[in-house]
Amino acid sequence: MARQERLSSETPLELWAVLAEGVLRQHVGGPAVMRAQLEHLAAMAELPNITVQVLPFSRGAHSGMFGPYLVLSFPQVTSLDLVLTETPTGNIWMEREPEVAYYRALFDDARTDALPPTESLRLIRRIAKEYRS
Template sequence: MITGLLQTKEYARAVTAATVVPRTEDQVDRQVMLRMKRQERLHSSRPIGLWAVHSEAALRRPVGGNAVMRDQLTHLLEIAELPHVTVQVLPIAAGEHPAMVGPFTVLEFHEESDPDVVYVETPVGGLYMERESEIAGYTCVFGRLKELALSPEKTVHFVGQIIKEL
C-alpha cells in the first residue's frame, strides 16, 4: 500500500477498513484522523524529510475504487513536488528485490539522544526494531530498493501514465 504519510483521507479510510482487525466505524475514523494529523509534519515550518519507494503493485491496486486511486495518485505527485520529499516507484519489471517480504519504514532522527528505529506494520499493530544490526540491515535493503527503482523524475511520468489508465 501507499505509505501512511502520503495517503489521502479516502485511501486511508479504505485501507484501514480493509486491513485492520475488525473495528467500529468510530475506530476507523479515529485511525484515519490520526494518520491525517501525522501528515501535518510534512507541511510544518520544520518539515520532516521523507523518501518513499513504492511498489508498482501498490499504485495499481484499486483501493477504494478508481476515483479514490486517481485522487491518491494525483496527491502522491503533488507531495512529491515538495523539496523535502522524494518518491520513487519500483516497477514490477524489476523482478525480485530484497523487500519482497513486506513493507518497512526506517526512521532516522539524526540526534544522539534519539536512535534510529525500523518500523514494520502488521495487521494487528506494529513492530519497532532498535538493534543496530536490524537498522543496518534494513538501511541496506532500502539502499538497494532506491537503486532498483525508477528515478524520481521517471516516477512522475510513470505515475502520470497510471492515472491516465484509470
C-alpha cells in the same frame, strides 16, 4: 491527517519512500478515488522534502517483497534510528543496530533498483491518467 501536515509544515519532516508498482495499481475504491490518491501522491512527491521512487514490475524480484517497513532516522547524534514493521496483529519496533543496519541496507538496495524520482513521478501520473473517464 496530522502526519501529513508534518510533511508540509514550517519545519517539515523529510520523507523518502520506495513503492512497488503494484501498490500504485492495487484498486482501492473506485476510479475517482484511485485517481485522486495518485494525483495527491504526485503532488506530494514534488515537494522538496519528499522523494518518491517506484520499483517497476520490470525490475522483477526486489528487496522489499517481504513487506513494508519504515526506517526512522533522527537528526540528534544521540538518537537511535528505529525500524517499524507493521503486521496484521500489531507493530514491531526494532532498535538494535544490527537489525536497523540490515533494514538500511535493504532500503539502499530498493532505492538503487527503483526508477529515479523524475521517472517515478512520470509513472505515477501515467497510472493516474488511466483512471480518468
